[in-house]
Amino acid sequence: MNTQVTIAGVTLKNPVMTASGTFGSGMEYSRFVDLNRLGAVVTKGVANVPWPGNPTPRVAEVYGGMLNAIGLQNPGVDVMLERDIPFLKQFDTNIIVNVCGKTVEEYVEVVEKLGDESAVAMLEINVSCPNVKEGAIAFGQKADALYHITAELKKHARQPLMMKLSPNVTDIVEMAKAAEAAGADALSLINTLTGMKIDIYKRKFVLANKTGGMSGPAIKPVALRMVYQTARAVKIPVVGMGGIGSAEDAVEFLLAGATAVSIGAMNFVNPYVTEEVVKGIEDYMAQCGVEDINELIGAVE
């Protein structure tokens, strides 16, 4: 049975990855799962300098999911290179670093620093960050801005670039095509859906930031639809995520056209979920007589 997939020249032993921001840099969950079993570990978003993030409360539970407004707290790319990459290097898995910034120049700085680290297999670019030069509209919410940042980063990147699309747009396909046209090597989606929660007794927002990104099982149908639309519209590989918590969920995304999947919020519900999904996909393949996992990709009829 073959569970191996390839994304932009990077071979994954299986299509199961972690979703950025939900798995730290692997250290915490390595006490629950064997990182060697995973196709890739995607790190928390990292910027050129440390970011303090938002005030608390930063997380809230909602029906079938959660909201987060962490505000991209991170220790900066230098700490990532000195501490987190050496930790992850001990494992036989791919390291994908998620990158954030407030200006194109900040992203470029991070991408260049990571370029010298050969252990980093791929870069995932979080374009849901507010663009401070464009009135804080996220880079990923306007096709021309997304095209521009992708093209610019492509000039500086030494690793394949995976652009992580925001679902908070009118037409996900337009965004996907803009990133592809600008030279993106792969796409990942979806990032969180912007949401809100209000405490009716206090008449206050539950999150200090008022709004937060929604994730978890409740967003899965939306994510699946967007992955399906995107995968049909572009030639580059697509990584699907949004509410995945079981092998069945993961296979749905593969059938919709994803080459690999990321697991996020469900790590909080079941710290063993990533390894269980790897095993579950193998069981599904055995049960359904699937010899090669690549047969599943986009095979929905």
Next chain:
Amino acid sequence: MEKRRKENGRVLSQKEIAPQIFDMWIGTGLAAQARPGQFIGVYPRDKSTLLPRPISICQADRERQALRIVYRVAGRGTEEFSHYKEGDEIAILGTLGNGFPLEAAEGKRVLLMGGGIGIPPLLAVAEALSGTLGEAGADIRTVLGYRDSGLFLKEDFRRYGAVYVAAEDGSVGIRGNVMDAVAAENLAADVIYACGPMPMLRAIKGYAAQQGIDAYISLEEHMACGVGACLGCVVKTKEINRHSHVNNARICTEGPVFEAKEVEI
């Protein structure tokens, strides 16, 4: 390092010890590694409520392999737990957090200060201090603050030393909060261990700084992972934190107990 894990425990007993306050013993192997001040994440079964509820360990019985939790019904998760019966399975993640530094109490006058639903973890502290410290021992006094006459755990603390009670509505003990009780009773101390609502912890931080007392406070924040991965549960710190490289520490892993002077609350 302790073996942190998610497992199914079994409810050994549960009873309501004050209005909406429940006292549950859970049979679980996690009892062997529990330290005073640590907590567990309790998962509701209802799949629309996904995240583990952080609940302090009130007592750990190693021989019986059991953990005691005492909690207030605050919402959907705790409401569900309150209906669990003896023999039911209960999914828990643990043990989480750092716990109180007990060494700091050796040979000292200790004040345990608990407010409301912050009272339970201090019982484990009282028990450990009375049992483990050698000849020097520790002189333990406890101040418990309640909203009204719905007292709970007071008798449990009595076994370990004098207990002073404050109630906001003045129906029992001293009218006011734990700080009012400290003033009224003139309670001197070298070390404070405290858990309770934020205004109380702020007052203790100020009092300890003024009096030159070492104070260790257990903080609360909304959590998602409970294991340090999501950065949801931070508190502002005075110094740059070693892990985050910013002035933020994770309450779930570097806490919930902090030295009062280290945190900006």
